[in-house]
Amino acid sequence: MIREVPFPSPDSPDLPMRIWIDDADSAIDVIDALALSPFATGVQPWSRQAHLERVRPDAALAPADGRLVRAAHVDDGSESRLICGDGWTLRVVRHRNRTATVSVSAVTEELARSVLKQSTDGAEEPKPDTDHVDMGFWWRGSHGGIRSEKPITAQPWAQISGNYSAGVRRSLDELMTITPADVSGRLILLHGPPGTGKTTLLRSLAKQWQDWCQVDCVLDPERLFDESGYLMEVAVGYDSDGDHDDKQRWRLLVLEDCDELISAAAKSQAGQGLSRLLNLTDGLLGQGRDVLVAITTNEDLARLHPAVVRPGRCLAQLEVGPLTREEAVRWLGTAEGVGPGGATLAELYAARSGRALTASAKDESTGLYL
Template identity: 80%
Template sequence: MSVMREVPFPSRESSELPMNIWIDDADSAIDVIDALALSPFATGAQPWSRLANLERVRPDAPLSPADGRLLRTARVEDGSESRLIAGEGWTLRVVRHRNRTATVSVTAVDEELAKSVLAQSIEGAEEAMPEVDHVEMGFWWRGMHGGTRSEKPITAQPWDEINKNYSAKVRPALDRLMSITPDDVNGRLILLHGEPGTGKTTLLRTLAKQWHDWCQVDCVLDPERLFNEPGYLMEVAVGYDSDEDTQRWRLLVLEDCDELISSGAKAQAGQGLSRLLNLTDGLLGQGRDVLVAITTNEDLARLHPAVVRPGRCLAQVEVGPLSKEEAVAWLGSANGVSPSGATLAQLYALRAGREFTPQPGDESTGLYL
């Protein structure tokens, strides 16, 4: 069964567009709310729109101005709830999820009203991010309608609390990396290479915390698509609008991109390598305060010469295992420590009472340390 219904928003100007929506038994109540929320914008009755994505929403947050009229409510079994709220000259759609995220979108008759209604709706709605051992990190992925970015708090410890997780021979290079400021930027590529489990991902989380005052760190979840789709690459390279007076630098994190920067990258990944280099110091990177951090398990000798040429890398660090002496000092015991030392992942496993014996040629994820 299908029924056509004309959206009942009165025409205010001759330039407004008519709109019809189709409803059938495949549509849900939430689909109806979505259509009703979109219709005043589509017809032109309320031509201004503003949207906000919220994290850590307080359970008691109303997410609506006090004078709003609740028109529709729909809830699904997974705990998501959608509401349609209206006021004089504006319409509000609120979608809340069980994981305490929410999407708030407003349409209004003018821009100032849209901004005002959105500000009233989200004011005080989010709980403050924990200040201890947390930092905001952005996450990019390619959605149905282009690049999508979400910001979430991640656990990150200060460098002076975790520097003993790394070998003394590599620590000076990491000290320099952690202390870099915008005035020190000389080269746009950060390359962390080494065997799995040595702590490369932990380093990047700590780097996000150390650089927080001047650099926003964004992790690209699908780097293979980033460099294969020029439109997606442009979205990520250009970045996103911010209300800050001074735009911060951005660091794009690409994890485990062996095929992108290996010696055979040109043959394996097509134009991916060329676009990466263009982003770091080519035409695409000009005028954009963007750095790129790549982690790889590849040995330095197996990386493409264009990636490691002098002047391209802001930092090029081989993150290896701790020596036996360092591993014993870290663990407080020699039990289970190999004469050749141990990786950070092995030490955490030993401290937890688990045996951890890597297999030769193991290409695991390294426990994401």
């Protein structure tokens, strides 16, 4: 059954709205519509919104003088509230994972800012200790790109440099100490067999560069370069609120296991994907936004598209391989189980925990997320 329901704006009965409700709509959908009413009718033409991570359980997320108009709870732990005050309307959505979205509309921009500040100040718990770094995660939702920021475990480079062979460690030392003034290319290529520590390396890089560069991981890179609108959203990025941070940081987009995008046959296999990648790293799009791109691949460097590896395009091209037998024995503290060809980082961690990798596990192309 579908019903047309007229209802007034919370602040003005003279400017009605109409919504259509059917059996698929929930109480939270009604709260969403009510929250939009004063903004849509123009009664409260200013709107501000904030996304919060690690919200304190006791955080009110609303000014003390607000009055609760509607509240709805969902079985999955989510909660939505509509709170009104003198000249403003507030919508608060809290999720079970302790994130929240706070949206406010108001009669003036200054009031909207003030209500949002009162609602969010002190609402988040302090960031985790120094073994974490904030990383953004992008994916394509039904209404465009979505970004969520999470703290991830990341060790300083000095603590994990011994996980990498001496043959590549010097180049990695140089990469970790790069500053904006040293950027001479926009693409970072990390290639090598699965389990050699490429993802661990990127987490450490995010920590080493955190003062000047925001690292974002794109979870669906195949869609990123297939949809120009999504690419523009990600390339333009997500900066801190301009009211509090007027310093625009560089951004590093991490694309994992993108073999098909940069292979020698990429142009025929991926359509415009390769061209858009090159435009992001070496064209007007990338130059206008201070964007770096890091790609991990299991492909050998010789099998990559020549346009990707041409001189001047890459900030770094690094082959992350297994540790030699001597290095692996030193890392593990014993020669037991270490073959003549050395061992990957994944194999060493498995051996340290008393496990051994099977032959089938070695052949998987998952990267083993180390």
